[in-house]
Amino acid sequence: MPAGRVATYGQIAAAAGNPRAARAVVWVLRRRDDLPWHRIVNVGGGVSLRAGDGRERQCALLEAEGIEFGADERIDLSRYGWVAPLGR
DNA sequence: ACCATGACGGTCA
């Protein structure tokens, strides 16, 4: 997962072996803070964090990596979506 | 073993 790219919970779960373990991914993110949590968004390309929890921080970090947000604070996964867990 | 929590995902009304 290179910088400037984002991945969905389901995508990560799928890469881990369980496409439906998105909840487990969430759990890991809560437990581990040494991960690129800011690059993880929901299937809609939007930040799932709530305002006041760190949502603004994540958006800032993403923009800092060159990721652009849409009109609804939405990220174009077709453009910034993480591709291919195998290799790059 | 059962219930509750978590930054989800998909379907249905």
Next chain:
DNA sequence: TTGACCGCCATGG
């Protein structure tokens, strides 16, 4: 289009 519900996996009480 939006809101609500259920299903999903993993951990803690």
